[in-house]
Amino acid sequence: MAGHATTHVDAATAWSGKVSPFNVSYGKLMMWFFLVSDALTFGGLLVAYGYTRHTTQAAWPIGEETFDSLPFLGHGYPLMYVALMTFILIVSSVTMVLAVEAGHRMDKKGVMKWMIATIIGGFFFLGSQAWEWSHFIHGSHFGSVEILSGEHTGSRAIVKGHFGDLESFTVVQAGKHHKVGDVIKETPDELFHHFRTAVMNGQVKDGKITLHDGSVATWKKHHDEHMELIIKTDGNEHSLPKVTKIHGKDAEVKYWESVNSGKKGAIIYGADLQSNEYGPSQYGQFFFFITGFHGFHVFSGVMINILIFLGVSRGTYHKRGHYEMVEKTGLYWHFVDLVWVFVFTFFYLV
Amino acid sequence: MERDDIIEYSLDAHHSEEAGKKIRRKIWLVTAILTVITAFEVAVGAMVHQDNPYWWVVKLLFIGLTLLKAGYIVLVFMHLGDERKVLKYCILVPYFIFVIYLIFIALTEANAVHQAWETYGG
Numbered sequence: 001m002a003g004h005a006t007t008h009v010d011a012a013t014a015w016s017g018k019v020s021p022f023n024v025s026y027g028k029l030m031m032w033f034f035l036v037s038d039a040l041t042f043g044g045l046l047v048a049y050g051y052t053r054h055t056t057q058a059a060w061p062i063g064e065e066t067f068d069s070l071p072f073l074g075h076g077y078p079l080m081y082v083a084l085m086t087f088i089l090i091v092s093s094v095t096m097v098l099a100v101e102a103g104h105r106m107d108k109k110g111v112m113k114w115m116i117a118t119i120i121g122g123f124f125f126l127g128s129q130a131w132e133w134s135h136f137i138h139g140s141h142f143g144s145v146e147i148l149s150g151e152h153t154g155s156r157a158i159v160k161g162h163f164g165d166l167e168s169f170t171v172v173q174a175g176k177h178h179k180v181g182d183v184i185k186e187t188p189d190e191l192f193h194h195f196r197t198a199v200m201n202g203q204v205k206d207g208k209i210t211l212h213d214g215s216v217a218t219w220k221k222h223h224d225e226h227m228e229l230i231i232k233t234d235g236n237e238h239s240l241p242k243v244t245k246i247h248g249k250d251a252e253v254k255y256w257e258s259v260n261s262g263k264k265g266a267i268i269y270g271a272d273l274q275s276n277e278y279g280p281s282q283y284g285q286f287f288f289f290i291t292g293f294h295g296f297h298v299f300s301g302v303m304i305n306i307l308i309f310l311g312v313s314r315g316t317y318h319k320r321g322h323y324e325m326v327e328k329t330g331l332y333w334h335f336v337d338l339v340w341v342f343v344f345t346f347f348y349l350v
Numbered sequence: 351m352e353r354d355d356i357i358e359y360s361l362d363a364h365h366s367e368e369a370g371k372k373i374r375r376k377i378w379l380v381t382a383i384l385t386v387i388t389a390f391e392v393a394v395g396a397m398v399h400q401d402n403p404y405w406w407v408v409k410l411l412f413i414g415l416t417l418l419k420a421g422y423i424v425l426v427f428m429h430l431g432d433e434r435k436v437l438k439y440c441i442l443v444p445y446f447i448f449v450i451y452l453i454f455i456a457l458t459e460a461n462a463v464h465q466a467w468e469t470y471g472g
Contacts, residue, residue: 022437032441043449047456054460057467083392087385094381097427101373102366217441243401323361327429335425338420344388345416349395350409 059232061279105325122302139270144277157332164222166191175215205262
């Protein structure tokens with residue numbers, strides 16, 4: 001095993017060819033080869049994303065409109081969260097390079113300190129990504145709407161504004177658990193969860209919602225505010241969409257007409273692999289694939305960092321006389337940061 | 351027999367306390383640069399919208415800044431700038447040739463498909 005070789009081997013005799021190509025060790029060169037191939041994979045994914053975006057006939061979503069929320073603070077902070085994630089990853093890259101630097105001075109305590117910081121940063125990034133995915137999958141309270149009447153019939157619009165909280169359901173037709181006249185009071189979020197499910201399944205029709213136990217109810221809710229329907233159609237070669245906006249009463253009438261139509265898919269909430277409320281289905285698919293593939297790299301990076309950290313704390317590398325293992329995992333970790341820089345630009349910024 | 355592929359040795363694996371100080375100063379400087387660039391990108395992204403007629407300038411600026419950030423990460427954090435020149439170019443040149451070609455060919459094809467849909471498509 002690699003860990004047993006504790007004697008320092010003269011560079012001139014290092015490889016079996018009696019030379020050391022590029023003056024680097026075998027392990028480091030192989031790490032670079034791997035990173036180049038991995039970079040080609042990510043390059044291919046981002047180019048495929050660009051290809052799809054340029055071919056599509058539908059208007060492509062804009063990053064700062066799709067990703068404008070912060071935890072606890074709600075909407076209105078375009079790209080702030082992704083910028084924060086980028087910052088977290090850059091900082092963890094810095095702590096990694098400081099660990100490598102400490103290793104060059106044979107400072108075991110320094111290596112351990114900075115590697116712990118790197119691992120914590122990695123977990124923070126993974127947590128942030130989990131939140132981002134959850135937000136993307138659940139979507140907004142309005143979802144996107146297919147307009148069913150008037151001059152825009154058949155168009156799909158994204159909806160902005162504030163969804164008035166649901167207060168209660170009043171049962172008008174008994175089901176398994178509820179009798180006629182029951183008033184179901186839960187938190188607005190819980191009520192909305194039932195409402196969303198029913199709308200998605202086409203079980204909301206003409207002001208009545210069919211609950212999961214089969215009972216039929218009417219709902220009471222606060223008034224929606226500042227509702228705006230935004231219809232985007234394919235634009236010019238710079239993929240600038242043509243935008244039509246419907247405001248006020250007109251927007252509310254059109255929106256609730258679709259909700260009450262009982263038509264499955266008239267309202268799309270959040271995102272899955274079939275469809276999403278933000279734009280073309282490929283947009284969601286690429287989001288899941290690219291950020292997911294990157295997130296998986298971060299996850300494996302954290303795991304590898306933990307293993308190497310254990311090696312450092314047991315003194316394996318100190319006995320060996322150098323901390324090159326830390327440098328090699330560092331290469332992988334910086335690569336993960338490097339990929340994120342490109343994902344950030346091509347998925348979120350432009 | 352001793353296997354040469356698993357023997358651990360390392361070149362350039364040590365530096366002195368003083369050299370360390372210098373390197374650390376450089377690391378913090380690069381950190382500051384990367385942070386400022388990211389903050390700047392987000393600020394511009396929030397201020398200039400995609401319907402702006404000069405959006406293409408912003409787009410090019412973003413791509414330029416991204417390459418700048420990538421350069422700092424690869425050359426400083428990954429120490430590729432400190433490796434032998436021949437290694438540096440063996441890694442960077444083939445990659446760039448291939449990726450630039452791929453971007454060119456994919457986007458050209460994509461625009462052609464887009465045009466075809468617009469002209470003949472349902």
